[in-house]
Amino acid sequence: xxxxxxxxxxxxxxxxxxxxxxxxxxxxxxxxxxxxxxxxxxxxxxxxxxxxxxxxxxxxxxxxxxxxxxxxxxxxxxxxxxxxxxxxxxxxxxxxxxxxxx
Numbered sequence: 001x002x003x004x005x006x007x008x009x010x011x012x013x014x015x016x017x018x019x020x021x022x023x024x025x026x027x028x029x030x031x032x033x034x035x036x037x038x039x040x041x042x043x044x045x046x047x048x049x050x051x052x053x054x055x056x057x058x059x060x061x062x063x064x065x066x067x068x069x070x071x072x073x074x075x076x077x078x079x080x081x082x083x084x085x086x087x088x089x090x091x092x093x094x095x096x097x098x099x100x101x102x
Contacts, residue, residue, distance in 0.1 A: 006057065008086050008093045018084040024061060024096060025077045028069075029053045036068030042096070046073065062092045065099040077102060 029041035041053055043060045053060060063069070063078060080099035086092070 006091065008058070010084055014084055017082050020082055021079065022082045022096070023077060023079045023102065024063075025075055026061075027073075028071060028076055029060075030071055034068075035071055037063075037071050038065050038068045039063070040065075040069070040071075042076070042078065057091050057093045060092070061094045061096050062087075062090075063096045063099045067100060069099065069101060 024042055026042040026044055027046045028037065029043060029047055030037050031039050031041065040063050041060050042063050043053060043055055045055060048054060061082075063080070065078065065080070069076065069078060078096060078099045079102045080096040083095040083097050084093075085095065
C-alpha cells in the first residue's frame, strides 16, 4: 500500500513556513452543507464537481476557520497559520488553521 500512496516531500523553504501566518486566495471546495464553512478546501481552480476536487493534493490546503467563512463560488482570501503536515488518512499536505477573512 505504501507504494500506491502519494506522499509529500517538503522542501526546506516550505518547512520554514510551518507555523507562519500566511494569506491565501483561491476557490472554496466545501466540506460541510452550511452557508458558513468552518472546514473547507481551498485551491487554484473553481469548483467543477460537487464530489471531488480534480487536482492533486500539492495544490490544495484544508482550511479550519473556527468562526466560519461564508461560502462563495468567487475567489476568497483567507489568513491563518500554515501547518505543513501530511495526513495519511485524507491525503492532505497542508492546513490553514485559525483562518479568517482579512
